[in-house]
Amino acid sequence: MxxxxxxxxxxxxxxxxxxxxxxxxxxxxxxKEVVLIEEKADISGDGKEDTIFLKGIPYEEGASYLKEIFLQITGSNGKSERVELEGGYEPGVTFVDLNHDDIEDMLISIPSGGSGGMTNYSLFTYKDFQLKEIAPPDPLTITSQFLDQYQAKITIENTGQSYNFDLKSRKNDYDRLGIYQNGKLNEPRELMVDPYSTLKPVKINDNSYGLKAIQQISGAYHADGIAFIESTWNYENGKWLLLDTKVMERKQRVKR
Structure with a gap:
């Protein structure tokens, strides 16, 4: 008993x-696999809902980091598609028509963690039950350098525009780090230019959406933020066109 x-x-x-x-x-x-997101939307264009899953495999039991993440789609026709994405934390998906074919696409965001606040983005279309990836716009090409007397300069190569920054308020920190001595650079040094930290849909006219992206410019380290560079993009004829850029300086005034 x-x-x-x-x-x-x-x-x-x-x-x-x-x-x-x-x-x-x-x-x-x-x-092994965790179902992270399950959504229903008509992404094939047949007027019926398809089922969209984001699934992941944690690095270890109880971990928040997902070493593998997958996009899985079960179409209204009963067929399934699956593709592997970058690993990361807490992925999200936004349904929006970015290629202007009147069918919603899938913009997937996967934060990678770390002090830089980086996020990886993927964009997919599923028109006529064909899963295809559309590469997001490349980050802006930005050259940068510290200058003597606690100044810095960036040039956005995509537009040819240059911006100067007055960094005198950071003098004590930069002297302590050995970047400057008596106002002179100890050696040539570039700023830190990040890829996109944010990529989100934005309405560009009454009928269509594009993407708004943000890149951070930092000085001696990531927490030493100098500016955010905002760019707006539209997808036309199979490629991304840059519509606008904006420089938003942190604390100091931008001089053109």
Missing amino acids: KKEFGLVLIALFFLSLNNTFTAVYALDKDG
């Missing part, structure tokens, strides 16, 4: 564990 009672307790224990894992992780049958 004691043996049978013990077996019942053991069975109940493992059953409770199984229920807990199912509720918390929503695991697939293989016990």
